[in-house]
Each structure stands twice: as structure tokens, then as C-alpha cells.
Amino acid sequence: MSGEIFEYAGATVELVDASTILAAARVNPVELVHRAQWPAGVHRVEVTVSSADTTSGPMHVFVARIHAGAEPMTTERMRAMVLGRDPIGVLLSKRIAEGDPVATRIVDGVGSAAAAAYRKLGLDKPSGPAANRRPGAFADAGVGLQAQVDREDGGDVVRLRSEVPRDEVTANHLRAFVTLTLQAVTELSEPDALRGRRYVFSREAPPPPAPAGTAEVTLDMVGGLTGVVAELRQIAVSFRHPEAMARWGARRPQGILMYGPPGTGKTMLSRALANEIGADFREIRTPEILDKWLGGSERNIKQIFRDARRYRAPTLMLFDEFDSIVSYAGAGGDAASQALNAVAGIFKQEMNDLIEANPNVIVVATTNFPQRVDESLIRSGRFDIKISVPKPDEASRAEIFRKMIQGLVAAHERGGFRMFADDLDLAGLGVAATGMTGADIKEVLRRVQMTKAMQDARTGAADPISQQELLTAIRDLRDHV
Missing domain, CATH: 3.30.1460 (Yope Regulator; Chain: A,)
Structure with missing residues (x-):
């Protein structure tokens, strides 16, 4: 951050x-x-x-x-007093050296006598x-x-x-x-x-508790995708400062469509945007909408937007795999197609005035197949921003490795334990991972971590992850895809 x-x-x-x-x-x-x-x-x-x-x-x-x-007189604190690792213990040591019988009795009876003497010495109030x-x-x-x-x-x-x-x-x-x-x-x-x-x-305890890809992801954790991250930051600023938007008569985006190949991080970016805004994250999955009973899907989508109009807290609503909810709108005459058409029609109506009804809500939809979504549904005014999330290029892959490794180090390296060796060449990893997505890179790291954990479990020790082990994991993943 x-x-x-x-x-x-x-x-x-x-x-x-x-x-x-x-x-x-x-x-x-x-x-x-x-x-x-x-x-x-x-x-x-x-x-x-x-x-x-x-x-x-x-x-x-x-x-x-x-x-x-005064700090609570816990067992640990009393022991620290006696062993001289606490300021009170140091004071008692000096008094014992001077022959103070009260201090001597304190050390001889660490239990309740220690707490009572702590108060008697006048050390239970700030100085x-x-x-x-x-x-x-x-x-x-x-x-x-x-x-x-x-x-x-x-x-x-x-x-x-x-x-x-x-x-x-x-x-x-x-x-x-x-x-x-x-x-x-x-x-x-x-x-x-x-x-x-x-x-x-800060909002969260340092160091970052987990690498990118978790519910706690932030835009700072996103590797590559510099242009996409910059655009999402601007959207977050427009959401957080409604007074500036109102002063200029500006209207922030009501809806955002993110599209691109699977594994490029669209859902992760949506979570990161919610955290950047300081908004609650509400993910709407396909089963929450589509219903096999006649009229059920229409009722579900209406209820979702009815609830959205009542949110009093800033909320990001994510419709993941959007095409599976509203795909091929306007096509086909069977019952399934008619249900999708009805859902798409209601979705259009609800999106027409959502920002006016509740400015606390912003809608994000993600899809791997933008061509399957009716253009009228995602026109400006409903989905004002369309963001392409491509597969990362060589420099972006190296940056993804850097961010993910950095997150793992922050989350797991403690007390002299090291996860990664000094020979890592991030640029070389970016070249070796040509064609891979962020999800693929995360899987490469998961496989190497699993291998090291098994070595540690069997032998009680394992060397830090090396460049060669990462290159081998990249090659193995390619061979099995």
C-alpha cells in the first residue's frame, strides 16, 4: 500500500x-x-x-x-521480574543488593506477594x-x-x-x-x-499476511498490469471523493466490465478494487440467479438489486463469469434461452438508475467470453468502463514472480527460516514462463512449496527454493497442460 x-x-x-x-x-x-x-x-x-x-x-x-x-501481573511478567528482564525486576535486584527485606520477600514468594508488592512500591501508576x-x-x-x-x-x-x-x-x-x-x-x-x-x-498488521490471490489482496500486490491498476486506482478515487465529483457535476463509473483469458486475475482485481475503495465485497455467483423453476431466475435477480438499493455501506458487487448469467441474450427460442433473455432484460432495467438509487454501490462483471454478452447490456451508462485483462508479457511475468515471492517471504520467513535462495533470476523466470498467466505462476510456486514441505516433513530440513527448482516446476507444468 x-x-x-x-x-x-x-x-x-x-x-x-x-x-x-x-x-x-x-x-x-x-x-x-x-x-x-x-x-x-x-x-x-x-x-x-x-x-x-x-x-x-x-x-x-x-x-x-x-x-x-500497571501491566497485568501475569505469570510471565512475574518470572521476568525475578530474572531481571523487566524494569521492576531490575529495581528489585538493586533493593536486594542494598539488603531491603521487603524486596527479598517479593522474590522469595513470586505468587500473590509479587503483585501486592508491585502496588506497594508505587509502580502501578504512570510516571x-x-x-x-x-x-x-x-x-x-x-x-x-x-x-x-x-x-x-x-x-x-x-x-x-x-x-x-x-x-x-x-x-x-x-x-x-x-x-x-x-x-x-x-x-x-x-x-x-x-x-x-x-x-x-495501518488498516492491516504488517507484514502483509498473505500473498496476492487471497481475499486480502490489494492493488499494490498486483504484478504487471500497470495500466489496468492505474485505471482501477482512478475509479477508487472517484468513489471515495463524491464531494469532488459533485462539485464538477461528474459521474463516476456505475459499472465495470473486465474481460480476458482465464487465469489473468480478473476476480483478484475486483477484490483489490474493493479494498482500495474501502468497500464491502459481495460476489454473486451463477447459482444465486439461475433457477430451474419458471420465473425463479427473474425473481432472484430482482431481489439481488432490491437488496443493493438498500446497502448503506460502500459495496462492490461482483458478477463473476457474467456470460453464464446473461449470455446470448436475444437468441434462441427454447425455455433456457427465454430465461436468460428475461434475466438480461431485468439486469438492463436495474442498471439504468442504480447509481442514482444508491451511490454506495459499484458493479463489476467479469467474463472470459465478452463476445457472448449482448452489447446493449454492457453499453455505456450501464457498464461505463471496459477493461481488457490480457495474458502478461515477459516483463509482467517477471513482476508477478517478484510480487508473489515477496508476499511469501513476508508471510512465512521467521526466525532465520528462508524460503528462497539468493540465485533467483526473475527476468529468467519471466522468459521461461512464456504464455503463462498469473494463475499458472501461482501454481508453479505452490508445487515447489509442496515439494519443499514434503522434504522438510521427511528429513526435518530442506534448502531454500532455488532458480533451478522453479525452472523445473515451470517445465513440468507446461508438460502436463
């Missing part, structure tokens, strides 16, 4: 795809902090962006909860300049953002809260709130406590 990197109090801060965060927050609250190491005095920070209807109108609401009280801070406010004059500050849970949690009108909110407001949150953290610890640290604020 695209991100903005800046520094605050010596820390490196990355804010990942702020526009998408704000768009997604219109639908559901978005948590921005997933894993982070905070300085002494702060043991957890939660930052949430959500949407609310208030007496002043619809608002984006930013909330940060900084847990600055630092802000420890006794009264409710007040932080402010960022640059964007005019003000955060109200108060305490919760008996003072153990410092809460910051800001509201910005939904029609006025920008990525700068989100950045300002993140900065105010870090300002509060420094006041609860020490001025230089953040120096040298790195914090990521």
Missing part, C-alpha cells in the same frame, strides 16, 4: 494509505495500531477511526486510548510529566485539529478524542491525530523515549 513516512520526536512513523482508512471508517471502525513496542510508562496504545452521526452532522471520529497504568495531567486538550494548529484529553479506568488510561466533519476530513487530519497521540505518549514517558523507534499506523 502507499504510505507517508515522517519523523516525530526521533521516531520514524509510517501512515499507510490514509485515504483508504478514512473511506473504510465510514463503514466500520478501523483499528490502526497492531503491534508496537512502547517506552516505559506506556504498555499499549489503541487508535481507532470511525464514523458517527451527530447533532452537528456526520463526523469522522478519532480516538486514542493510551494504557499507561513522567503527564502522570497527574488533568483533563484538557492537545491541538494541531496546522489543520485546526483539537483533541480532548481525559482519563479512564481510574486514571490508568489516557484518552484523546477528535471529531472532524465527514465532508471536510482529509489525510492531514489523520496524520495530525497520530502526531497528537505520540505527543501524549512522550508526556507519559520521557521526551526522548521514542527516539530510534518505528511505528506503523
Whole structure:
């Protein structure tokens, strides 16, 4: 994902795809902090962006909860205290060295006595300049953002809260709130406590949890297809900024038709577009529409669009294998053809005013056989954008290998474990995979991963995946297609 990197109090801060965060927050609250190491005095920070209807109108609401009280006295924490790996353990060690009998008893009886002594020593409350801070406010004059500050849970949690009108909110407001949150953290610890640290604020926990091809795919994960990705990004921007569209009297696309050979990633691109918009993803499959009983298919398609008109959250509706639903409209006189004709006719009517009835909905249809779809059904005004998704060329295949391998490394390399050797030649892989699609390349990697996993299971070890093993898997896949 695209991100903005800046520094605050010596820390490196990355804010990942702020526009998408704000768009997604219109639908559901978005948590921005997933894993982070905070300085002494702060043991957890939660930052949430959500949407609310208030007496002043619809608002984006930013909330940060900084847990600055005592950490729970778990068994692991008590053991760490005794072994000197915890700040409390270090303090107790010093007191033992000085002959303090209370500290000695703490270490001798780690159970309930440890927790009681932890409180007795006055270490269960935040320390630092802000420890006794009264409710007040932080402010960022640059964007005019003000955060109200108060305490919760008996003072153990410092809460910051800001509201910005939904029609006025920008990525700068989100950045300002993140900065105010870090300002509060420094006041609860020490001025230089953040120096040298790195914090990521994003919708998803880094690193990316899975390679391209999953439900969590983003446009940044798409290899090759530079022109297609650029066009989808523009569509996402038009969806996320209705105020700019209205100001110019512009109408964003209501429907998108993606067509091309099987395995080129049309469904994956649809999911990526939904994530780029911050929209729910609703896939409508052929069995949900076509019904063997007379009139059943027509009722089903009407119900699908009736539901679509009621969606209050941004939603991308995908009609996959579109030709199987509405193919050969206008041809044939048998009952099956008449049913398809009826479905196509209703589809046309429903698409005529869908965007006016519910601007939260965008429709995507994919097909391997565009020639089977009635041209009147996919004319402009119904499907405004037609995108050809071709088989990748040599450079695109190399890029697909790069993105997929990068995703696998991010998802699986941990604790010294390596998946791929240093001899990989992505350009060479792109040449060897001539004629293959993204789905074929994914299958090549799956086969090599399976082979390595079996070696590991049988012998307890396996070398990283080499260039030659990938070339062999490419050749084997060709021989069996």
C-alpha cells in the first residue's frame, strides 16, 4: 500500500494509505495500531477511526486510548521480574543488593506477594510529566485539529478524542491525530523515549499476511498490469471523493466490465478494487440467479438489486463469469434461452438508475467470453468502463514472480527460516514462463512449496527454493497442460 513516512520526536512513523482508512471508517471502525513496542510508562496504545452521526452532522471520529497504568501481573511478567528482564525486576535486584527485606520477600514468594508488592512500591501508576495531567486538550494548529484529553479506568488510561466533519476530513487530519497521540505518549514517558523507534499506523498488521490471490489482496500486490491498476486506482478515487465529483457535476463509473483469458486475475482485481475503495465485497455467483423453476431466475435477480438499493455501506458487487448469467441474450427460442433473455432484460432495467438509487454501490462483471454478452447490456451508462485483462508479457511475468515471492517471504520467513535462495533470476523466470498467466505462476510456486514441505516433513530440513527448482516446476507444468 502507499504510505507517508515522517519523523516525530526521533521516531520514524509510517501512515499507510490514509485515504483508504478514512473511506473504510465510514463503514466500520478501523483499528490502526497492531503491534508496537512502547517506552516505559506506556504498555499499549489503541487508535481507532470511525464514523458517527451527530447533532452537528456526520463526523469522522478519532480516538486514542493510551494504557499507561500497571501491566497485568501475569505469570510471565512475574518470572521476568525475578530474572531481571523487566524494569521492576531490575529495581528489585538493586533493593536486594542494598539488603531491603521487603524486596527479598517479593522474590522469595513470586505468587500473590509479587503483585501486592508491585502496588506497594508505587509502580502501578504512570510516571513522567503527564502522570497527574488533568483533563484538557492537545491541538494541531496546522489543520485546526483539537483533541480532548481525559482519563479512564481510574486514571490508568489516557484518552484523546477528535471529531472532524465527514465532508471536510482529509489525510492531514489523520496524520495530525497520530502526531497528537505520540505527543501524549512522550508526556507519559520521557521526551526522548521514542527516539530510534518505528511505528506503523495501518488498516492491516504488517507484514502483509498473505500473498496476492487471497481475499486480502490489494492493488499494490498486483504484478504487471500497470495500466489496468492505474485505471482501477482512478475509479477508487472517484468513489471515495463524491464531494469532488459533485462539485464538477461528474459521474463516476456505475459499472465495470473486465474481460480476458482465464487465469489473468480478473476476480483478484475486483477484490483489490474493493479494498482500495474501502468497500464491502459481495460476489454473486451463477447459482444465486439461475433457477430451474419458471420465473425463479427473474425473481432472484430482482431481489439481488432490491437488496443493493438498500446497502448503506460502500459495496462492490461482483458478477463473476457474467456470460453464464446473461449470455446470448436475444437468441434462441427454447425455455433456457427465454430465461436468460428475461434475466438480461431485468439486469438492463436495474442498471439504468442504480447509481442514482444508491451511490454506495459499484458493479463489476467479469467474463472470459465478452463476445457472448449482448452489447446493449454492457453499453455505456450501464457498464461505463471496459477493461481488457490480457495474458502478461515477459516483463509482467517477471513482476508477478517478484510480487508473489515477496508476499511469501513476508508471510512465512521467521526466525532465520528462508524460503528462497539468493540465485533467483526473475527476468529468467519471466522468459521461461512464456504464455503463462498469473494463475499458472501461482501454481508453479505452490508445487515447489509442496515439494519443499514434503522434504522438510521427511528429513526435518530442506534448502531454500532455488532458480533451478522453479525452472523445473515451470517445465513440468507446461508438460502436463
